[in-house]
Amino acid sequence: MGFNSNDVVTLKLDCAGWYQPYVVDITRMQLGEILLKLDDMAADTDEQATSNHAQRWPSPDEAYAAAPSITSESDWAIRTAAEWADEGLDREWYLRHAAVLDRIALRDATDLFSDAAEDADATATILLDLDQAPRGYDPRAYVRQQYALWASSK
Known part of the structure; x- marks a missing residue:
């Protein structure tokens, strides 16, 4: 069973301190792109923190x-x-x-x-x-x- 990259999914983000969750409908392809960007950002942050502390x-x-x-x-x-x-x-x-x-x-x-x-x-x-x-x-x-x-x- 495969996924259609154009299927619409609901993304709900809720963080401490927010008045209400952020909810948006996006395609599976858009969700995949967001997740890849977040993963890259996390890797960059980890590398930057490590290099900052190494100094x-x-x-x-x-x-x-x-x-x-x-x-x-x-x-x-x-x-x-x-x-x-x-x-x-x-x-x-x-x-x-x-x-x-x-x-x-x-x-x-x-x-x-x-x-x-x-x-x-x-x-x-x-x-x-x-x-x-x-x-x-x-x-x-x-x-x-x-x-x-x-x-x-x-």
Whole structure:
């Protein structure tokens, strides 16, 4: 069963803050063209957001300039996870834990048998999901950016 591109369909758009929905009758061909344009616009927006953020990613040295030692941060993460086990961990824990794993991975970058980079990427991805950040971002660069912002606000 095929579709006739000249069949008329009703398009109803309703967004928060609108007084009433926008309703229009259009052909299937017009609907297809609109959907393709929206898809292209979304792709352009994702690429633009990714490139805009990529220009603002701090280097590891910039992001972790005032960070406590890796040992100190690791101890804090372990102690806090044990204390908060029943309540659940908050964003600060995930951010600081992802940052310390990133720092370990950077330090161990020459060790071919290290799982540090994989652990750092996985934890950084959890932070991306927690923040509902676009998946086009480099997860560890995002952690560095967020850590630098967090550290500057304390």
